[in-house]
Amino acid sequence: MIKHTTQNQKNYLTRFEFILQGIARLISKSFPFRNISKIMRENYAFEKARTIVPFFYYFMVIVALYRILDLSNIVNEGQRIFAPRWPIFWADYLHYLTVIDIVHVFFILATLTGAFFYRHRAGRFIVFLGILEYHALRNSFGVTYHNWDIWVWIALLFIFLPDAWGSAHKSPRERKRFLLIFWGAQAFVLLMYSMSGMWKIIAAVGQYLNGEASAVSFDAFSLHISTQLNILPETMTSMLGPLIINYPLLGWLPLIAIIYLQSFSFFIAFRPSLHSIWALGLILFHVGAYLTIGAEFFQHIPFLLFLFLDSPFRDPRASWRQTIADLPIFGWILGYLPKRNITNAV
Amino acid sequence: MNRIRAVSKLISGRLGLGDLDGFVQEDKAYERAKSIVPFFYYFLLFIALLQLLQLRHLAEPLIFAPRWPIFWADYMSFHAATTVILVFFAFSALTGAYFCRNRFGRIIAFLGFLQFHALQASFGGPNHQWDLWLWVALILIFLPDIWEKTKQSSREGKKFLIVFWGAQAFLLLTYSMSGIGKLLHAALQYFQGEAHLFMFNSAAFHVYSWLNAMQATSLLGQLIMEHPLLGWFPFMFILYVQVFAFLVAFRPSLHRVWALALVLFHMGTYFGMNAEFFYQVPLLFIFLFASPFHEPGTSWRKMISDLPLVSCLLRRLHSKHVTVT
């Protein structure tokens, strides 16, 4: 049966397509990663990414070794409650202490295998399994530790890297695929931060409209810190918390900066010139969060260092002007200013 | 001068030290080393940030005798001094991570670590856990700042690699010193008619006396004490790995294997004796596992022929064979 579209339907579709195209153009203008293909063709980006990836696997060995030191704590924790997550479904059939031994030994062996055989997909897959099993064990005591999620997901993503270490010269196609997966890992890390920032913005709008204290209130950070410190045991001190509680204005701008930093993180995946600065900002955020409210998410820091500090996509010839022009909001404003003013502004 | 040259030629000939000049001149090795060095500073930053966790649980120690790098700590409270040191360590490590390509950044990172190291050693006794990091941070200061150059001269590249190799060699030297110390003590004890390293139950003795002194238990301690031979073979293997570690600095084909062996050694001392020295492991990965001098795809024949003692044996066999033919 042949479907005939009426003239109205055609007009409707054309308008809809026009709107879609407009949105797509807006998005591509906002997220111009026009140079990614060009960057991916360049050998230096590929070589850099190829050097960075093994260090993830070396780092996992160190993590696995240090997890052994935590063994007695895990043994104690499991005495209270042990509800195995799905990756360690087999734990239901074994004694608890045996499960701990198996998971830890497998974690170490898997990471050692990865350190030696990261060049092969099988090696990277084994590391992922080791991390997954350990992560599942660690999250089987009634509480979820999201600090470790990033390890599992990055290990999973890296499985899909092409085995591109064998010879010095790789085809442009293979280099491009390698860099695409690497970029995917970067984008994923930044996505997590953006999700966190997004909720903060939504909550800020909601609370502001309800007449409550919100993220734009001058005492917002003080409220956060004092609420947290009130419930922590008094032995847990906060280095910067008391300062901000006593002088709330000191915390206002950092909180706004944190929301800006987090919310636009995913955008930075498309702005290689900002990779290292954004990583610095996020590292300082983690340090600040720890020194104020005691929130410890240091497990993310190695990824910020390895993936962003010396990002393969960052053009070494990029000027500071380009970096400023790439800043979310500030760069957009500068972009709309007449050229004469831009020269004066920067 | 001629005599010195002759002696050095004799030593290098006897020990079969590899062609250092040869592998240091490789462009590829230079590019690799350039990419690896920043990871030392990234790891250092991560360590510095983890030390900040101490700030929430600071308790007044029984003894606090500041070492000379933190002489100024005498003029303030322990809490204040520790906070200053740990925060400075974190920011200096951050500077190092961002500016490791400049000597200035590397100096700042070293100074921060020196303060931290001195703090760790100020509680009544030395703390050698971080010694290697400190010395390597000092050695890396002497790297030439040639990252930004698109084309560096072969002289500059060679200088870079020599300093990098220096860090590798130092790392391995410390293990050799430990191994040779064990050998010397073994000889002394043997001649004094005491229990010594080469006895079949030497590992069991070690494990027992250490665990007893520390009033601790270990995962494999009981097993080793009940079956001493189980510990003896790994013990001899560790001795071999340690004693000849410095030689491996000149045998790039063995860098990765030796790094693995040393990592296993550290694991073994923890599982056997509850002695934890995991701080060295990142250095083994950065400088040996990822060694820029190690050619990927090195054949196992080459590795075996480069093994200390084995290489001497093979050379003797080869020279006999040549003589006969």
Add this chain to the structure above:
Amino acid sequence: MSLSHSLLEKLIVLFLVSYFVVGVYAHFYIINQEEVYLLYSWDLYTKVPPRIQTEFAILIHEFEGKRLENPIIFERARGVLYSSLTEYRHATYNKTNIQNIVRLLAPSILQDKTREIERLRMELEKTFLSHPVVYEVVEVTFNPIERWKNGRFININRLGIFTSQVF
């Protein structure tokens, strides 16, 4: 695996979008006390705490037969209840937060659920109050900044006073 470049691009985008969508969905699931393993919404410290807060707390009135001049809230009573920092750390390490128990105990007192009160009291005293103490379950209203600075509450609603039986 030899995927074409454009297919790989689409798969990566699909992965990122899926994680985002499921993460957002997980935000709403958490309200029902369920969390999807490995998938998270990352809504951490999202809402600014209100300027006036109400919660349940434990006030310590007596310790070892000695009446305290001013009742102390449990979180600030370390110096009273434990003779040393080490003892405190040993006693509280790996223990669930006291709030988890108090949040259940207080409503049980309000609803006069005797069995539940006995059970939760036993858990509370075994875990945190295994000393000869007289304690009170209260509902406190406070400004968090003032509470942290001065220990002051705007209002204290007394729910029940008890003597610890587990020590």
